[in-house]
Amino acid sequence: METVAENRSFGGVQGVYKHASDTCGCDMTFAVYMPPQAAEAPVPVLWYLSGLTCTHENAMTKAGLQEHAALHGLAVVFPDTSPRGEGVADDEAYDLGQGAGFYVNATRDPWKPNFRMYDYVLTELRGLVTENFAVQDRHGITGHSMGGHGALTIAMRNPDRFQSLSAFAPIANPTQSDWGRKQLSAYLGDDEACWADHDATLLLEDKGWQGDILVDQGGADQFLDLLKPDALAGMMTRRRQPGTFRMQKGYDHSYFFVNSFAGDHVAWHAERLH
Amino acid sequence: METVAENRSFGGVQGVYKHASDTCGCDMTFAVYMPPQAAEAPVPVLWYLSGLTCTHENAMTKAGLQEHAALHGLAVVFPDTSPRGEGVADDEAYDLGQGAGFYVNATRDPWKPNFRMYDYVLTELRGLVTENFAVQDRHGITGHSMGGHGALTIAMRNPDRFQSLSAFAPIANPTQSDWGRKQLSAYLGDDEACWADHDATLLLEDKGWQGDILVDQGGADQFLDLLKPDALAGMMTRRRQPGTFRMQKGYDHSYFFVNSFAGDHVAWHAERLH
Numbered sequence: 001m002e003t004v005a006e007n008r009s010f011g012g013v014q015g016v017y018k019h020a021s022d023t024c025g026c027d028m029t030f031a032v033y034m035p036p037q038a039a040e041a042p043v044p045v046l047w048y049l050s051g052l053t054c055t056h057e058n059a060m061t062k063a064g065l066q067e068h069a070a071l072h073g074l075a076v077v078f079p080d081t082s083p084r085g086e087g088v089a090d091d092e093a094y095d096l097g098q099g100a101g102f103y104v105n106a107t108r109d110p111w112k113p114n115f116r117m118y119d120y121v122l123t124e125l126r127g128l129v130t131e132n133f134a135v136q137d138r139h140g141i142t143g144h145s146m147g148g149h150g151a152l153t154i155a156m157r158n159p160d161r162f163q164s165l166s167a168f169a170p171i172a173n174p175t176q177s178d179w180g181r182k183q184l185s186a187y188l189g190d191d192e193a194c195w196a197d198h199d200a201t202l203l204l205e206d207k208g209w210q211g212d213i214l215v216d217q218g219g220a221d222q223f224l225d226l227l228k229p230d231a232l233a234g235m236m237t238r239r240r241q242p243g244t245f246r247m248q249k250g251y252d253h254s255y256f257f258v259n260s261f262a263g264d265h266v267a268w269h270a271e272r273l274h
Numbered sequence: 275m276e277t278v279a280e281n282r283s284f285g286g287v288q289g290v291y292k293h294a295s296d297t298c299g300c301d302m303t304f305a306v307y308m309p310p311q312a313a314e315a316p317v318p319v320l321w322y323l324s325g326l327t328c329t330h331e332n333a334m335t336k337a338g339l340q341e342h343a344a345l346h347g348l349a350v351v352f353p354d355t356s357p358r359g360e361g362v363a364d365d366e367a368y369d370l371g372q373g374a375g376f377y378v379n380a381t382r383d384p385w386k387p388n389f390r391m392y393d394y395v396l397t398e399l400r401g402l403v404t405e406n407f408a409v410q411d412r413h414g415i416t417g418h419s420m421g422g423h424g425a426l427t428i429a430m431r432n433p434d435r436f437q438s439l440s441a442f443a444p445i446a447n448p449t450q451s452d453w454g455r456k457q458l459s460a461y462l463g464d465d466e467a468c469w470a471d472h473d474a475t476l477l478l479e480d481k482g483w484q485g486d487i488l489v490d491q492g493g494a495d496q497f498l499d500l501l502k503p504d505a506l507a508g509m510m511t512r513r514r515q516p517g518t519f520r521m522q523k524g525y526d527h528s529y530f531f532v533n534s535f536a537g538d539h540v541a542w543h544a545e546r547l548h
Contacts, residue, residue: 007496008526009533098321126382250282251282256282257281257283260285
């Protein structure tokens with residue numbers, strides 16, 4: 001693991017690191033914020049998964065999570081959203097290939113060799129973070145848009161590995177959306193039975209979540225048709241899933257929305273992880 | 275004035291606007307954050323001047339000022355750092371020409387026709403903001419690096435127009451620095467007597483500031499030699515200038531530093547403007 005940059009931030013350290021990923025078969029860059037409390041004792045970890053077109057950097061610089069993580073004593077990990085590089089498959093569209101890993105393990109070519117973001121986040125990067133940073137084995141997970149999809153699906157499939165869960169404007173029902181059908185078919189093939197494990201609404205129906213879930217959705221989000229928050233909110237109600245679904249009046253899909261509610265989400269995770 | 279974008283942020287609106295500037299002789303883009311309190315009554319204004327290479331956008335997305343401005347009920351204005359465009363003079367160096375206006379009115383060609391950021395910020399943009407937004411005639415000013423230089427010099431020369439003043443890692447003594455001598459000589463000519471009006475340390479010696487000043491400086495700033503905080507801190511002491519100069523251990527020159535102390539600065543201005 002190589003240190004790309006470390007900057008002091010709110011009394012802690014915002015770092016960017018690079019490593020050769022076995023899972024993805026390429027170099028991967030990620031960011032970790034370590035709060036000041038970590039100098040005294042290991043802290044719980046909040047995973048923040050980013051959306052389409054993002055790298056580790058967008059949320060690190062725009063979401064404003066550090067201030068709240070420093071207040072509450074949480075580490076925050078910002079993974080990249082896909083494998084990258086010249087030898088890695090790509091597509092001209094912004095929503096397929098590099099920058100659009102969808103947090104699945106691809107089973108179809110040309111994606112299969114590298115696009116394994118599910119295993120990468122859940123296992124390889126988690127191991128690397130555990131080994132190299134002063135963190136407890138207490139993990140919360142959140143994310144925005146495609147990253148909200150990743151957070152919800154990874155957590156519901158691995159309830160033993162996460163103790164808290166939230167999402168910002170998640171892609172909530174990808175098997176029924178153009179943000180989903182295109183990518184799941186490309187990465188996993190046309191058998192839609194294989195897609196259900198990567199659809200938050202279907203997973204919620206099938207498994208639910210052990211704890212309570214916080215979801216924020218902008219009421220003026222320009223992508224409501226693609227995100228399908230109605231499906232998730234409806235299933236939360238029908239399933240009697242403990243949690244809070246908030247429709248936030250006037251907010252769109254941007255980082256200004258994420259930033260506005262970052263404090264609430266960090267506090268939510270801190271209450272459940274400490 | 276044309277609206278480029280408006281995003282809901284912390285219950286208020288983060289907007290980006292464009293207008294044809296008479297002062298700069300080109301189109302200028304700027305950002306304004308209006309807090310939720312402005313829906314009820316006009317609010318005071320905090321001017322945030324950015325540093326070398328920045329536009330209106332960097333601090334708007336990275337400095338985290340909105341959260342605190344919403345808490346304290348301040349508008350925040352983010353001007354660009356220079357005139358821009360094809361017809362505007364430029365230099366290959368990052369620290370001269372476009373992105374490097376230094377908040378002066380240039381008197382030398384090729385800069386003279388457009389590089390009038392002093393008048394632009396102090397008069398034209400202030401008029402435009404006053405006319406188009408629900409703001410009081412109460413103004414604070416701050417900035418980072420070249421923008422900290424701008425804030426200190428503009429405020430000290432216009433004590434009737436600003437009621438509060440702070441700076442993040444300002445270029446504090448440009449007449450004695452390579453961040454300053456090069457630009458002041460290009461924009462104002464070789465007569466160093468003309469430069470004194472644009473040097474915070476010299477203005478502090480000559481005029482001081484009516485109120486108290488807050489300055490934060492990262493102790494691990496990679497540009498300490500160019501910023502010359504010692505000159506400013508020393509003059510504050512010799513001049514018995516009321517104020518607070520904080521050397522912040524471990525912080526560098528990045529937005530992670532600005533972000534970490536944004537809350538303190540917004541609170542400082544709010545206390546003095548309300």
